[in-house]
Amino acid sequence: MHAGADVPRKDRSQIERLNVRDAWYITLKDLRLLWRDQRTLAILLLLPLIFITILGTSTGQLFSTKQKAQRIKVGVVDYDKQEFSQLILSEVEALGALEIQEFEDIVGARKRMEQGDFDVTVFIGPEYTNRINALRLGDLLAKKGQLKDELDSLDVKVESSAYFANAKQVVEKLIFGFAYKSFVPAILKRDKQQLAFSLLREARKIDREAEEAEQMARDAGQELTQIAAQGPASPLNEQNFVYQIIVPSYTVMFVFFIVLLMARSMIEERDLGTLARLRMSPASEAWTIIGKTVPFLIVSIVQTMLLFLAGKLFFSMSWGVQAWALLPVIFCTSMSAVGLGLLVATTARTDAQVSAYGNFLVLTMAGLSGCLMPRAWQPPLMQKIGLVTPHAWSLIAYDQLLTKQYPELDQVARCCGMLLVFAGIFFSLGWWRFKTLR
Numbered sequence: 001m002h003a004g005a006d007v008p009r010k011d012r013s014q015i016e017r018l019n020v021r022d023a024w025y026i027t028l029k030d031l032r033l034l035w036r037d038q039r040t041l042a043i044l045l046l047l048p049l050i051f052i053t054i055l056g057t058s059t060g061q062l063f064s065t066k067q068k069a070q071r072i073k074v075g076v077v078d079y080d081k082q083e084f085s086q087l088i089l090s091e092v093e094a095l096g097a098l099e100i101q102e103f104e105d106i107v108g109a110r111k112r113m114e115q116g117d118f119d120v121t122v123f124i125g126p127e128y129t130n131r132i133n134a135l136r137l138g139d140l141l142a143k144k145g146q147l148k149d150e151l152d153s154l155d156v157k158v159e160s161s162a163y164f165a166n167a168k169q170v171v172e173k174l175i176f177g178f179a180y181k182s183f184v185p186a187i188l189k190r191d192k193q194q195l196a197f198s199l200l201r202e203a204r205k206i207d208r209e210a211e212e213a214e215q216m217a218r219d220a221g222q223e224l225t226q227i228a229a230q231g232p233a234s235p236l237n238e239q240n241f242v243y244q245i246i247v248p249s250y251t252v253m254f255v256f257f258i259v260l261l262m263a264r265s266m267i268e269e270r271d272l273g274t275l276a277r278l279r280m281s282p283a284s285e286a287w288t289i290i291g292k293t294v295p296f297l298i299v300s301i302v303q304t305m306l307l308f309l310a311g312k313l314f315f316s317m318s319w320g321v322q323a324w325a326l327l328p329v330i331f332c333t334s335m336s337a338v339g340l341g342l343l344v345a346t347t348a349r350t351d352a353q354v355s356a357y358g359n360f361l362v363l364t365m366a367g368l369s370g371c372l373m374p375r376a377w378q379p380p381l382m383q384k385i386g387l388v389t390p391h392a393w394s395l396i397a398y399d400q401l402l403t404k405q406y407p408e409l410d411q412v413a414r415c416c417g418m419l420l421v422f423a424g425i426f427f428s429l430g431w432w433r434f435k436t437l438r
Contacts, residue, residue, distance in 0.1 A: 048254040073118035080128040087182035125155030247311040248398035253371040262341035263354040300334035332419035336390040339426030346433035390422040
């Protein structure tokens with residue numbers, strides 16, 4: 001009685017072992033096929049590296065905090081050539097955000113600006129000093145006085161090409177501020193000498209107090225630095241911070257290109273009849289699917305790890321203070337990518353459909369999620385829309401681990417959970433579609 005009851009259980013166990021063995025054979029067979037196509041594997045690794053290198057080099061200044069930022073180039077034509085106009089030029093030269101180039105005439109400056117040699121042109125007219133000398137003390141604050149039109153009132157004009165309209169507004173405000181700073185002391189000395197001396201004494205007193213405060217701040221900063229040195233090291237490589245964003249972004253995008261590889265592999269096997277023979281084997285459909293997807297999961301995980309290793313070796317990228325937490329994110333992202341690959345592979349009927357469906361899905365999801373543009377730069381609505389893609393959840397997790405000194409591991413865990421939800425949905429739909437394949 002008991003022996004008879006044990007037989008079905010033993011049979012089920014034996015069948016399960018056979019299923020696992022058959023799935024393992026399928027996995028080994030597909031891994032050998034993938035390894036033979038080494039050019040495709042090389043492209044999966046080299047193409048994202050090329051993108052990362054190009055974008056990191058060209059946009060690094062947008063992210064770097066130590067690297068010198070791009071300066072606004074300003075052409076200057078000074079027809080006044082007196083003390084007050086020279087004071088403006090001195091202030092502009094001292095400002096690191098602006099780079100000036102002087103010209104003798106307005107025609108030459110405009111021509112060079114239109115050619116793109118610089119962004120904005122400042123014209124200081126011959127009446128600049130005369131108009132300053134004509135100012136009265138009340139004009140400094142009067143809304144309808146001689147300074148009501150700001151630079152126009154001083155015979156100064158700022159021009160720019162259409163591409164730098166915003167830069168023009170910034171330069172206008174800066175130039176007027178520099179001019180105001182230069183002529184206010186002169187007007188005070190001329191009209192209110194006693195007041196000017198009082199203000200000068202007060203200014204010197206404030207400067208002394210400020211120097212003392214700065215010294216105290218420096219001392220406190222040194223103490224804080226010593227305290228911080230005893231804590232966890234910052235994960236940020238500030239000089240190459242761009243790669244903390246670009247490497248995970250383009251890694252995630254190219255991980256999902258496994259979709260095309262999976263789909264083409266399955267279509268090829270279907271056309272050759274290999275898939276039909278596999279379905280006639282004793283292995284169940286579930287284990288057949290597992291055997292078909294595990295090789296691509298391995299390729300995806302290895303691809304991601306090699307890209308992060310390349311980021312570390314070639315671009316001095318940091319893996320963050322919780323580097324171990326990258327592993328579950330890598331695994332869950334690859335699971336989601338392989339699940340989507342199975343869905344596309346079981347939906348597309350021809351190689352042309354693979355290219356159409358696969359490229360559309362991969363590139364659209366990458367654009368919505370923030371792979372092509374950092375999520376922080378996207379409008380709030382776009383950030384919410386991007387959450388319908390697995391890419392976005394992967395990027396959020398990587399952002400926590402690679403750009404934060406104190407990452408929120410709870411949020412990383414939530415992101416991994418969402419990636420597994422996407423993977424489950426994709427696998428379920430792919431399994432259902434697999435049953436309809438002929």
